[in-house]
Amino acid sequence: MPMYGPPRPVEGGIRARTERGTIGEEWWSRRFIDVLESFADSGRLGRGRSYARKGQVVGLKVDAYEVTAQVQGSREEPYDVAIGIDVIDEPTWEAIEEALASQAVFRARLLAGEMPPEIEDVFAAFGIPLFPGASGDMHIMCSCPDWGEPCKHAAAVLYLLAEAFDDDPFLILTWNGRTRERLLAGLRRLDSAEAAATADPLEIEETPLTERLDDFWTPAAIRDRPPAPPMPPGLLLKLLDPPKVKVRRRDLTDVLRPAYDALGETRGPA
Structure with missing residues (x-):
């Protein structure tokens, strides 16, 4: 097995914020890292953390069902990394949105840019994991010769992905197929539909006084009243x-x- 030297320095690479200890601060990023560290090889994970802290990763991008990046190793050309997850079909996503919109607390926290912990339960109710629960839930590909899942290059990307989740929890949902904008638009639409369905039928629409000056002094009971038919x-x-x-x-x-x-x-x- 060939031996490789230290990775080549990278200009403008993404560096992990933590220089030692665990990576990930919020509950959602820690949940993601805990799952990763539950099944991955500890040696590869350690080297991946080192790569993440040295700034060896460039071009990290989160799209629907796929995360891509390049990782500079000891070779001249960086390695291409792609980490995919299973697609959630549109009817299931619509049902998830309805479930989230039906709970005022979920709706309010999501609209405020927060990730409620109970959101995992909503996804689980539809048989969908919010986070990959095992190595089989992720499709990890790297152009390096290491067949480990994840290899150190993919591990570096996953650690930096966790920190990206710290900065923007909606990237978790983007990876699962719903951008922040689309999800919040769906929640607002469902919220408006619910409000319209529960509107008070006796509520009277207010009219500005300036529009009613001509009949302001007319008794309200006889305004715009049609003439009575002859008795x-x-x-x-x-x-x-x-x-x-x-x-x-x-x-x-x-x-x-x-x-x-x-x-x-x-x-x-x-």
Whole structure:
């Protein structure tokens, strides 16, 4: 097996912030590192941390379902590293968004740029890991001759990826197929739809006073009120129970009806 010397220095490489100890500060980046360190070879991980702290990684980029970077080793040309995860189909992502939007706490924290710890449970409910849980959950590729998963070059990228998650937790969701902008737009859309569905039907839309000066002093009860239809003659005779009074053996209502008809003709339409 050929032996290689120390890695070549890199100008403008990405350096890990921590010079010793653990990498990752927030709960989500620590969860990611804990998973990585649970299955990876400790020797390769140690060399990967060293590469990350020396700034050997350049061009780290997080896209949907794939992270790519270049890592400078001892050879002249840097190695190409790609780390992929399984794709989440669109119907599942829509269901995840609905589940997140249904919880006011999740929605508020995500809109504020925070990552609620319970978000892992939401993904787990759909059988989707928010973070890779084992080596088989990541598809690690490196152009170096080491077949280890991860090799030291990929390990360096993964450690720096954890620090990138510290800076922007939404990169976790970007890697899982949803950018920050698209996720928040979806949450706002669902939030607006929910608010519209629960709107108070008795709520009255306010009108600026300057638009109602012409009818401001008009009693509110009669504003824009359509004219009442004319009352048919004899309406009361039809609505009220007939009195037990007869005039020459005729019901009183029958006697009065001609008089009501005559009054209606005299008044004309209302």
